[in-house]
Amino acid sequence: MLHQSVKKMSYHVVLQRLPALLADAGFRGDIANDAALLAAMSTDNSTYTVMPDIVVAPRDAEDVRRLMRVLAADDLRGVPVTARGGGTGTNGQSLNAGIIVDFQKYMNRLLQVNEKEQWAEVEPGIVLDELNAQLAGTGLFFAPTTSTASRCTIGGMVSTDASGKGSRRYGKTSDNVLGMEIVVDGGRTLDSGAPTPDWANAMLAEIEAACSSGRDALLGQVPALSRRFTGYDLERAKPPEGDLEWWRLPIGAEGTLGLVTRVRLHLMRKPKFKRLVVIGFETFAAALDAGSALLAHDPLAIEVMDEWVQGLAERAGILQALPVGLRARDGRPIAYNFVEFVGDDEADLARHVEALRESTLTLAGAIASHVAVDDIEMAALWQVRAASVGLLGKVSGTRRPIAFVEDCVVPVENLAAFVKDFTGLLSSNGLSYGMYGHVDVGCLHIRPALDIDSDEDRTIMKAISDGVFDLTRRHGGIFWGEHGKGVRGAYLAEFVGEAAYDAFRRVKRAFDPAHRFNPGKLVGDPQSLMGIATTPFRSVKTDENDPLxxxxxxxxxxxxxxxxxxxxxxxxxxxxxxxxxxxxxxxxxxxxxxxxxxxxxxxxxxxxxxxxxxxxxxxxxxxxxxxxxxxxxxxxxxxxxxxxYRTRRRSLADKAALLLEEYSPVLIRYRKLMAVFARIFNPLMEKASGLRDLPFISFHDVGTGGYKTFSVEVIAQRRWHEDTVFVWRDPFTALFDTQAALALADGLRGFGYRPVFVAMRPGGKAAHGLGDRPRFIRQARKLRAAIDKVAESGRPMVGVDPAFVMMIRQDYANAGLAGQNILLVQEFLSEEVARGRGLPRLNRERLPRKLFLHCSESAGAGATAWKKVFAALGAPVEIAATGCCGMAGLFGHQQRHQDLSKHIFDLSWTGQLRGEKQAMVSGFSCRCQTKRFSSIRGEHPMRWVADAIDVG
Ligand SMILES: Cc1cc2nc3c(=O)[nH]c(=O)nc-3n(C[C@H](O)[C@H](O)[C@H](O)COP(=O)(O)OP(=O)(O)OC[C@H]3O[C@@H](n4cnc5c(N)ncnc54)[C@H](O)[C@@H]3O)c2cc1C
Ligand code: SF4
Ligand code: SF4
Known part of the structure; x- marks a missing residue:
């Protein structure tokens, strides 16, 4: 097998004219070549990297035509054009030099739905999950799926003929496409729903002839598996008795024939009911062997996960939802089969599930099984499976699992033997691996762990790739059963044989005579094709302890x-x-x-x-x-x-934030004076620094609520009552939000605790965010020492603001300053409840319906702890499904971020707050933002709790 080096040319010089030419042509989208964007577009999920020269994001199909018309100029005709959707390819599909056309940014609309005829027309950049969410009200859905459904686009799915869970019943993407529009060189458009334009007659005649000449050769060479067609779909584009359906050729063509601008998709009726059975096995081999027996029950899908991946998932803490019997046994990981059933008749579905459950009792190596009925639980369990690849990336050491032979398909009956040979090949090369995949269609995802920065491992990678290519063919399989080909396209000629490949060449020439669409992929001269060992690799190596x-x-x-x-x-x-x-x-x-x-x-x-x-x-x-x-x-x-900033001056706003944090203890000492002064100072500061909506210093401190504040030194000298809880504040809540501190203290007092405030000292949050590392380390060391000192009292410590608490947990640990933890108030209370402390009941009438969390706590255990606390208080609340509020400390105050900050608030907060009069809002930033952009009364949850304690 010969792999030639990719010819990397820079088109930088000739492309300098492109922005002006596009503007003249009326192009309305984005054109950018800044280094950060190019770097982001230079990678996908593969191990390769190819730096493009420029990125364009068209607004609509007309923009795509404008682009291609401009690129028809003589000096631009040699520039490669490569479409990009979600960029989730595992083999460098969307990586290339020249121009990258980003479809996900703007061309992501659902254009039309015909419920009666069950089809939809979409722009190619729409994400699969977004599409199905928009179709939710119709009872229809686009059935082919991938593990990347949350971020892969329909354009990418069409171009790689994607498929995943359920493909045995629903088919692949190619089985669910009804037509498309494609733009080729010169901005000419082919639309399968419109009459053929005159210019296309000769082109389509050549394509028809090419399909007819190569069809039989292709069918003779490629195994007749459900995930069959490979390269260009000569089989369906021109059946012997039928007309040419040219639009089938760009499906699976990985953008090598033109830019797809619209797709018509077949939709299916959503089944009414589904069930998920998770079966644990002692070994992966046992899970695989069970495949045929499980298949006899005709489920929608059977997915498998090996012990390695299960162990990673266990350590990542994402298997909590599973019953104990299905967790690692005596520290030994187990393997899983996930079996899904769907149907419209609930009783019939239950019978199928029960029959399968009974049969598992006789399966060799089966340990236990669990049936999930609840939609949320099923989604959580499927998430475990979908997280598999990400988990593999967590592996430590220089050898990391890499995709390059990760989706081979063999007949189900050959699967066990194939896996044995495959893993034998890996073991003989001393490689470890993780495995998961679709048992029902004989497709396994195997990612061998390699050190891609070492020459030796790169040689091994190439040898493994060649070896697995041969093995797959020996077992009657297909080398690229699911994820497309990318740089593996260099194997295509050998796989399909000379006659079929010649037909591919003719098809490619007819669509793309200038050979400019994603060049180097699938079809071309051997010397121009990108190959596994010759495409540049994305380095993974840095020095140990490198902060980047x-x-x-x-x-x-x-x-x-x-x-x-x-x-x-x-x-x-x-x-x-x-x-x-x-x-x-x-x-x-x-x-x-x-x-x-x-x-x-x-x-x-x-x-x-x-x-x-x-x-x-x-x-x-x-x-x-x-x-x-x-x-x-x-x-x-x-x-x-x-x-x-070692060599540059900081802005006034940055300096002000750093000084504010540094001198916050002094400002607090003169709080009243500063609060008055701020009325004059804030507007001036806003003008001079470009900051907006600065908060005012609170006139009163916690003493107004009858609470005492002590220095660390005093705390260390005294003995404290067993109900004492020390409350920590950061400079910002201490200066600007006395109300929150009082809320937390009042709530704790209402529960019978004795809250005592620790004198505030700067912790380095602003310094960390602004990259003043020496200042951050200095402040963090002092605060760390103070926290550890107070912890010696043996009394619990809680923080008022979640962002402050999480910073100490995460950023201090990163700086080697891990130590005693300050708890989120809900963590403290839920631990107390778990220890048996009784909490008073709340009057639910006085509580808002929803609790809005700061994103730093909702991503961690914060949400679960709040749920436990409110359950113990006899007042379950709804945790609002929100993302970030858009404020995040200084970010939302900066003039240049105003639009973005509001936009982020509108994404999830505006909708969740609609219809509410009041809300529990745990973060200081989020309360500021709620005040700025809504008329709702948002207070710290403990304010509401304190006021709702049922004294009767
Ligand atoms: C963790 C993980 C799990 C995965 N699981 C699955 C799985 O279960 N099943 C599966 O099939 N795949 C899977 N994949 C692979 C990948 O997600 C799919 O191939 C997906 O369909 C690619 O979509 P995308 O939008 O990311 O396309 P991209 O990667 O951006 O592009 C893929 C190809 O499509 C072309 N393309 C995109 N848009 C257009 C357009 N408008 N016109 C012409 N060509 C276009 C690109 O040029 C490129 O060649 C997985 C990948 C990862 C990282
Ligand atoms: S590893 Fe993390 S940051 Fe990188 S692409 Fe995956 S989720 Fe994003
Ligand atoms: S905005 Fe939030 S999620 Fe995005 S990169 Fe920054 S910290 Fe990470």
């Missing part, structure tokens, strides 16, 4: 590109749909910056592009908790800013 090391651990699985409004991840991406403003994009930008710096290539422009990408980060920390490998962007931003 996490940027190198981002594996591009794109879980952070969430569009779901109620999800905490990632507010800046959700609001902008701009990849550079996502955790993935920021990690890519930081990695690129770090590498350039290492090579001594750093340039001013690159610094400011990376700064711009990081400036949009709210510091909400959702990435630090919800990304499978905890890519903590705020932590890395802090280190980047430290280096950035």
């Amino acid at each position: 090391g996490l940027a190198f651990r981002c594996n591009g699985n794109a879980q952070c590109l969430s569009y779901q409004r109620s999800n905490v991840m990632c507010p800046s991406f959700k609001a902008t749909r701009d990849l550079r403003h996502s955790p993935k994009g920021r990690a890519d930008a930081l990695r690129h910056w770090h590498q350039e710096k290492r090579q001594g290539d750093a340039i001013e422009e690159l610094d400011s592009d990376v700064l711009a990408a990081l400036d949009g980060c709210l510091g909400c920390k959702a990435c630090a908790t919800s990304c499978p490998v905890q890519v903590d962007i705020p932590e890395m931003k802090s280190h980047f800013l430290e280096q950035f």
Whole structure:
């Protein structure tokens, strides 16, 4: 097998004219070539990286035509054009030099639905989950799915012929497409729903001839499996007795034939009921062997997960929902089969499930089973399966699981033997691996762990790839059964044989005579094709303890590109749909910056592009908790800013925030004077610094509620009553939000505790966020010592603001300053309840309906703890399904972020607050934002709790 090196050309010079040409042509979308965006577009979930030259995001199909018309100019004709959807490809499908066309940013609309005929027309950038959410009211859905349903686009699914759970019954994407519109060179458009334009007659005649010439050869060569067609679909594009259906050819073509601008999809009726059975097995081999027996019950899907992945999921704490019998036994992980049934007749469904359950009793190696009926539980369990790939990225050490032979399909009856040979090949090369996949269609996901930065492992990777290619064919299978081909396209000619490949070449030439659409993929001269061993690799190596090391651990699985409004991840991406403003994009930008710096290539422009990408980060920390490998962007931003400002002056706003934090104890001492002074000072400061809606210093302190504040030294000297609880504040809540502190103390007092305030001292939150690392470390060390000292009293400690508590937990640990924890108030109370402390009942009439959490606590255990507390208080509340509020400390006060901040608030908070008069709002930032953008009374939850304690 010969793999030639990818010819990487830079089109930078000729593309300098493009923005002006596009503007003249009336192009309305975005055109950008800043380094952060290019870095973000240079990776997907594969191990490769190819830096593009420019990124365009068209607004609509007309923009795509404008683009292609401009690119018809002689000096631009050689520039590659590659479509990109969600960028979740596992083999570099959407990576290329030249122009990347970003479809997910704007071209993401559901255009038309015909419920009667069960079809929908969509733009290609619509995300699968978004589409199905918009169809929810119709009872219809687009059935093919992927584990990346939350972020992959229909354009990407069509172009890779994606499929996943349920494909045995629903088919693949290609089985559910009814037509499309595609734009080719010169901006010419082919629409399967419109009469053929004159210019296309000769082209379609050539395509028809090519299909007819290669069809039999292709069918003779490719195994007749359900996930069959490979390359261009000659089989269905021109059946012997039928007309040419040219629109079937771009399906699975990975963008090599043109830019798809509209797709008509077949929709199915949503089944009324579903059930999920999870079966635990002693070994993965036993789980696989059970495949045929389980299949006899005709479920919708059977998915398998091996012991390695189960162990990772167990350690990540995401198996909590499973009964004990299905958890690791004596520390030994187990394997799972997930079996799903769907139907419209509930009784019939129950019979199927029961029959399957009974049969598991006789299955060798089966340990236990569990039936999930509740939709939320089923979704949570499927989430476990969907998280598998992300979990693999968590593996420590230099060898990490890599996708390159990860979706082979063999006949189900050959699966066990195939796996034996496959794993034998890996073991003989000393490689470990994780495995999961779709047993029902014989498709397994196997990711061998390799050190991609080592020459030796790269050689092994190529050898394994060649070996698995041969093995798959020997077992009557297909090398790329699910995820498309990408750079594996270099194997295509050998796989389909010369005659079929010749027909592919003719099809490619007819659609794309200039050979400009995603060149180097699938079809082309051997020397121009990208190959596994020759496409540049994305480095994963940094020095141990490198503060930017996490940027190198981002594996591009794109879980952070969430569009779901109620999800905490990632507010800046959700609001902008701009990849550079996502955790993935920021990690890519930081990695690129770090590498350039290492090579001594750093340039001013690159610094400011990376700064711009990081400036949009709210510091909400959702990435630090919800990304499978905890890519903590705020932590890395802090280190980047430290280096950035070594040679630059800080803004007045930054300096003011740093000084405010540093001197907060002094300001507090003169609180009343400062509160009066702030009436004059705030407007002046806003004018001079570009900050907006600055809060005013509270005139009174907690003494007005009868509470005492003591210094750490005094606390250390005294003995304290067993009901004492020490309350910590950060400078911002201490200065600006006495009400919250009183609320928390009143609530604790109402429960019989004796709250005592610890004299506030700066903890370095502003310094951390602004990258003043020496100041942060200095302040953090002092606060850490103070916390540890107070902890010696043996009395519990709680914090008023969740962001402050979580900062101490996360950022102090990152700085090597882990120690005694301050608890969130709900953590403290739920622990007390668990220890048997009785809490008074609340008068529910006095409580708001909803509790709005700060994103730093909702991503962690904060939400569960609140639920437990309110249950114990006899007043269950609804936790509002929100993401970030858009304020996040200083972010929402900065003039340049005003629009974004409001937009983020509107994404989830505005809707959740609609119809409410009052709300429990746990975060200081969130209360400020609620006050700015709504007329609702939002108070700390403990205010409401304190006022609702039923004294009668
Ligand atoms: C964790 C993980 C799990 C996965 N699980 C599955 C799975 O269960 N099933 C599955 O099938 N795949 C799976 N994949 C692979 C991937 O998600 C799918 O291939 C998905 O369909 C790609 O969609 P996308 O929008 O991300 O496309 P991209 O990766 O952006 O692009 C894929 C290809 O489509 C082309 N393309 C995109 N839009 C257009 C357009 N408008 N016109 C022309 N060409 C276009 C691109 O050029 C590229 O060649 C998984 C990937 C990951 C990372
Ligand atoms: S930041 Fe995390 S979730 Fe996002 S692509 Fe990287 S590893 Fe995946
Ligand atoms: S901290 Fe929040 S805004 Fe910043 S990258 Fe992470 S998820 Fe996005």
